[in-house]
Amino acid sequence: MHDLSNIPWNQFPTDAAPDDLVSKNFLFIELTKSEIATRQGIANGFPSVSELHCAVYLCRNVLQPVREKFGRYTPNSVFRSQDLERALKNMPSSWRSDSQHTMGQACDIEVLSATNMKLALWVRDNLEFDQLILECYSAEEGPNSGWVHVSVRPPGYGDNRKQVLSYVKNPQTRKFEYVQELVETP
Numbered sequence: 001m002h003d004l005s006n007i008p009w010n011q012f013p014t015d016a017a018p019d020d021l022v023s024k025n026f027l028f029i030e031l032t033k034s035e036i037a038t039r040q041g042i043a044n045g046f047p048s049v050s051e052l053h054c055a056v057y058l059c060r061n062v063l064q065p066v067r068e069k070f071g072r073y074t075p076n077s078v079f080r081s082q083d084l085e086r087a088l089k090n091m092p093s094s095w096r097s098d099s100q101h102t103m104g105q106a107c108d109i110e111v112l113s114a115t116n117m118k119l120a121l122w123v124r125d126n127l128e129f130d131q132l133i134l135e136c137y138s139a140e141e142g143p144n145s146g147w148v149h150v151s152v153r154p155p156g157y158g159d160n161r162k163q164v165l166s167y168v169k170n171p172q173t174r175k176f177e178y179v180q181e182l183v184e185t186p
C-alpha cells in the first residue's frame with residue numbers, strides 16, 4: 001500500500017495499485033469496485049486518464065469529507081464503464097450511457113450514521129457539487145431507503161450546476177420521476 005493522497009488529482013498515476021490510498025480513508029480499488037461487474041465478469045477499469053482524474057477529484061471532494069462527517073462507509077458505486085451501465089440498465093450494445101458515473105464524476109453513497117435525507121441535506125449545504133439527487137427515498141420504506149447520488153466536475157471539466165433533485169414515486173401514477181429539491185414520497 002502506498003499513500004498517494006498528496007499527489008495532485010490531475011497528476012494521479014494510471015498505474016496505481018488497488019490498495020493505494022487516494023485520500024486518507026479511500027483506496028484506489030474503491031473507485032471502480034462493482035459487485036455486478038465482478039460477478040458478471042465485466043471490465044470496469046478507467047478507459048482513459050480523464051475518468052481516473054475526475055474520480056480522484058470526486059474521492060477527495062465528496063467521499064472523504066462525507067467520511068469525516070458521518071464515519072466509515074463503503075460507496076455503493078463510483079466509476080461505471082459503458083459495459084457495466086448497459087448490464088445494469090439492460091440495454092443493447094449500441095446504447096451509450098451519458099451518466100456522470102461513466103465519466104468518473106459521480107458516486108452513489110449511503111452512510112450508517114444518518115438517513116439518506118440527512119446525508120443529502122449535509123452535502124447540499126457543505127460540499128461543492130454538480131448534481132445532487134436523493135434517489136428512491138421513501139418514508140413508507142423507511143429512513144434507509146434509496147441512496148444519494150452526488151456528482152462533481154473538477155476545474156477544467158465544466159461548471160458545477162448545483163442542481164438539487166429527488167427521484168421519487170409519484171403517488172398518483174406510482175412511477176418514479178425527477179422533482180426539484182430534496183423531498184420524500186409520502
Ligand SMILES: [Zn+2]
Pocket residue numbers: 101106107108149150
Ligand atoms: Zn448515481
